[in-house]
Amino acid sequence: MYRDNPLKKISWRGFQKLTPKEKGPYFLRDRRPYHVLTAQQFDRSMLERICDLTTKIRMIGKTKGGIHFLQDLLSEKRAMLYFVQPSTRTFLSFYAACQMVGIEPAEVRDTTTSSEVKGESPEDTVRTFSSYFDMIIMRHPVGGFAERIAWLLSNSNRPVPVLNAGSGKDQHPTQALLDIYTLQRSFENRGGIEGKKIAFVGDLARGRTVRSLATVLLLYPGVKQYFVGPKELQIGEDIVGVLEKAGTEFEICEDFEPVIPEIDAIYMTRIQDEWDTSHESRLMDTSRYHFTARHLKMLKADAVILHPLPRRKEIAVEVDSDPRAVYWRQVRNGMWVRAALMLTVFDRDGEIDRYHEDLVS
Numbered sequence: 001m002y003r004d005n006p007l008k009k010i011s012w013r014g015f016q017k018l019t020p021k022e023k024g025p026y027f028l029r030d031r032r033p034y035h036v037l038t039a040q041q042f043d044r045s046m047l048e049r050i051c052d053l054t055t056k057i058r059m060i061g062k063t064k065g066g067i068h069f070l071q072d073l074l075s076e077k078r079a080m081l082y083f084v085q086p087s088t089r090t091f092l093s094f095y096a097a098c099q100m101v102g103i104e105p106a107e108v109r110d111t112t113t114s115s116e117v118k119g120e121s122p123e124d125t126v127r128t129f130s131s132y133f134d135m136i137i138m139r140h141p142v143g144g145f146a147e148r149i150a151w152l153l154s155n156s157n158r159p160v161p162v163l164n165a166g167s168g169k170d171q172h173p174t175q176a177l178l179d180i181y182t183l184q185r186s187f188e189n190r191g192g193i194e195g196k197k198i199a200f201v202g203d204l205a206r207g208r209t210v211r212s213l214a215t216v217l218l219l220y221p222g223v224k225q226y227f228v229g230p231k232e233l234q235i236g237e238d239i240v241g242v243l244e245k246a247g248t249e250f251e252i253c254e255d256f257e258p259v260i261p262e263i264d265a266i267y268m269t270r271i272q273d274e275w276d277t278s279h280e281s282r283l284m285d286t287s288r289y290h291f292t293a294r295h296l297k298m299l300k301a302d303a304v305i306l307h308p309l310p311r312r313k314e315i316a317v318e319v320d321s322d323p324r325a326v327y328w329r330q331v332r333n334g335m336w337v338r339a340a341l342m343l344t345v346f347d348r349d350g351e352i353d354r355y356h357e358d359l360v361s
């Protein structure tokens with residue numbers, strides 16, 4: 001189907017030396033997204049396209065005829081969900097998105113039941129599995145592992161697209177897509193994402209969703225980003241460097257409350273204590289980074305609250321019923337965005353445009 005295969009033209013060693021931005025073009029085929037591995041690979045037109053498709057899919061999915069149309073689009077494809085790090089929401093979101101566009105999903109969630117216990121390398125395991133499928137959707141604790149697999153498969157006789165569903169502490173590109181879509185919908189009557197003030201709160205050092213979204217937001221001029229958290233859990237120097245280089249406005253702060261009245265969107269996150277080496281964050285009092293019902297009064301009337309979920313105590317349950325809390329809508333958006341992405345990867349997105357055109361004409 002595709003003519004070019006840029007990842008076949010570079011050695012693994014050469015590829016590893018590239019910056020995340022420089023790697024982007026290697027994930028395309030015929031200039032379309034093929035592997036989806038990093039947040040830095042997206043440009044503004046790709047984001048606009050995915051958002052537009054997502055909205056069309058939402059509309060098409062409202063009727064029985066539309067649902068059947070969607071389910072037929074990729075009914076000849078099978079996907080493997082290789083999720084060897086805890087996940088239910090991202091896993092189910094991808095699973096539901098596969099079902100929506102007719103892809104048959106299969107899953108590997110526990111390597112103790114695979115030949116990895118017989119000493120097989122994880123690379124061989126995934127390559128073996130990939131022989132049975134047309135796409136790999138992967139969540140892995142090791143940063144860069146999905147890229148390694150994409151490179152390996154691109155250099156095999158049977159390349160298949162690899163979608164990164166969260167890797168290490170670094171990347172979560174599809175979460176960034178659904179976050180952008182949620183922000184875009186929230187601000188559609190207020191001039192879009194451009195020029196908005198967006199605060200990230202909580203564990204910014206190990207929260208990969210924050211790292212991915214902070215980079216993607218650079219594509220929206222005038223956005224000011226705030227990073228609010230304890231010193232020990234602040235955003236990484238690498239991201240700070242990227243923001244500085246882009247000349248974007250940002251603030252790093254320890255105090256949460258003074259920021260609340262300033263912002264248009266607040267992105268709450270959980271303390272990622274599974275990465276602790278000696279309970280360091282478990283011993284920390286992070287309660288001043290919780291958003292409670294009291295804070296609702298300080299927040300602008302048209303601001304929105306997001307969270308990638310799962311949440312613990314960082315957003316009080318009483319906040320859920322406030323119209324500014326959009327995290328449940330964010331979850332549903334994720335399913336549609338992932339469906340749009342898979343249709344794009346398999347070059348079937350044009351059919352969405354045509355069906356939608358008929359619907360509205």
Ligand code: NCD
Pocket residue numbers: 089090166172175207208209270272308309310
């Ligand atoms: C996030 C993740 O796995 O990085 N969850 C998700 O994908 N929705 C955030 C988290 O685990 O806290």
